[in-house]
């Protein structure tokens with residue numbers, strides 16, 4: 615079990631207790647957090663689960679792999695901290711992770 619905080623675009627913080635091995639997207643969808651659409655269900659094929667990793671967590675989360683980077687080209691307002699949340703798997707190393715939901719998805 616790890617802590618995950620998803621900050622909605624309106625600033626609302628959603629503090630979740632999540633199972634390690636689940637993705638950030640799965641937890642956002644399960645809790646119906648606004649702004650995460652996840653149309654492809656986690657297949658890295660839609661870019662509608664885009665989030666910004668909090669600055670304090672970018673090193674721990676790491677960089678996207680090539681396929682994810684290609685999909686990010688379709689996301690709205692991509693920044694250096696952008697990731698697809700279906701590609702971020704929770705683990706003890708990410709206990710306390712904070713991500714921010716963008717203004718809108720692609």
Ligand code: FES
Nearest residue numbers: 656658660661700
């Ligand atoms: S859910 Fe489609 S790319 Fe993440």
